[in-house]
Amino acid sequence: MNAPVAVDALFAGQVARLAGDSRSSAIVKTPVSGRRLLTAEGLAGDAQADRRVHGGVGKALHHYPAEHYARLAAAFAEARHLAPGGLGENISTRGMTEDDVCIGDIFRLGEARIQVSQPRTPCWKIDTRTACEGVAAFIAEHGLAGWYYRVLDAGEIAAGDRLEHIERPADAVTLAEFSRLVRQTRPSIAAVLRLAHANGLDPNWTAKLMQRAEWLRNNGGSE
Template identity: 45%
Template sequence: MSEAIYRVDAVLTGIVAPLGDKGKLSAIGKLPVEGRVWLGETGLEGDEQAERKHHGGPEMALHHYPFDHYAVWRDEWAAASIGAAGSTRLDARGAFGENLSTSGMTETTVCVGDVYRIGGALVQISQPRQPCWKLSVRFDRDDMSRRVQDTRRTGWYYRVLEAGEIGAGDSIERLARPHPAWTVERLLRVLYVDRDDRAALEDMANLETLTPSWRAIASKRLASGKVESWASRLDTPSSQTSSKKQVA
């Protein structure tokens, strides 16, 4: 039975442009689209990626970030008396490079494999987002990518099962939930917190709707008994560092 609960507040796209003081190319800057936009197998029409190896493609066609988290970030920064310029990014949707912005859907309420009808498209949650150092540059905070990972406020990706037009105001109708025990938050917890939970890793390796690269991480960890390094993904290269601001 279908279940229409949520609505799209904004659909966002971005083009490749210099990021930060050092000018690394990135398309993390997203802006709301007026009207409707075509969502195909590899993403939204007009949405670009600077590094196809790590962004976009069929398994990461659409990035969803809950607008609910924006208030949490602002409250944390205010409580820590931090007023860095990067906090102004939270004044508008698109700060985290998301393509889809909503309220009410979070990592704790959606599951890998969930199938949704959004406008004219059919999509399926494929994996959580793994944050990278470009978030730190974008927010002008050296630890931002690690904070996103540690708080597990990462957002998630969809694969496109059926292409079609989507736009702000569309309903988000859940049509299937094959893995109700595997929320996005649980996947993140197994990957980053309960890292040696072998039973959970075995289950994760066998989740047929989870992106193959994530299943491979679980399989490799089981085989080696070691946790993979995240340094190259999270730590800003020295050539891109412009500040030493921290989030408390």
């Protein structure tokens, strides 16, 4: 089990037009003081512009490791907003990365109980937010996207609360391993199926991975 890690900051935001773009997003988030209710639909006071791809039960809470910002800043010195809260996360910590966290891991956070459901998939909004082309692609290539939780038990949370790791599925897959395999051009069918059947994985990811395994099977993929 991972040692408890404190949440350094809690962030929430509303839908607004992005600077320098005609489209809207809720990627711009500001620190939250005091306690906020976390439910299956997300953090009270937080919004998403496109509920097809953000928010909802499989993406109720976004966690981004603060450690990643130094790496991004080193690669993109001209990028803006490369500090905790800058990429639309709800919680920021130090001491937990994709190397440590597995799909299906369950944590206690404040009064809530949450489960890792899937990695974040970087999108165009990151490049727009940072005013720098290529940041989203770099994040995807290097597995620096952070991850989402589903909420098993609702409750109030706050900055300063500790993420207490309470359960890990058998044969769990780390987020780093998940990211590496997804990025492979032709992974083995067995590897894809292992990801697809990861305990706690969001059903949308399971369906995509099953489709990929079928494609590989029909196109000469190795078992």
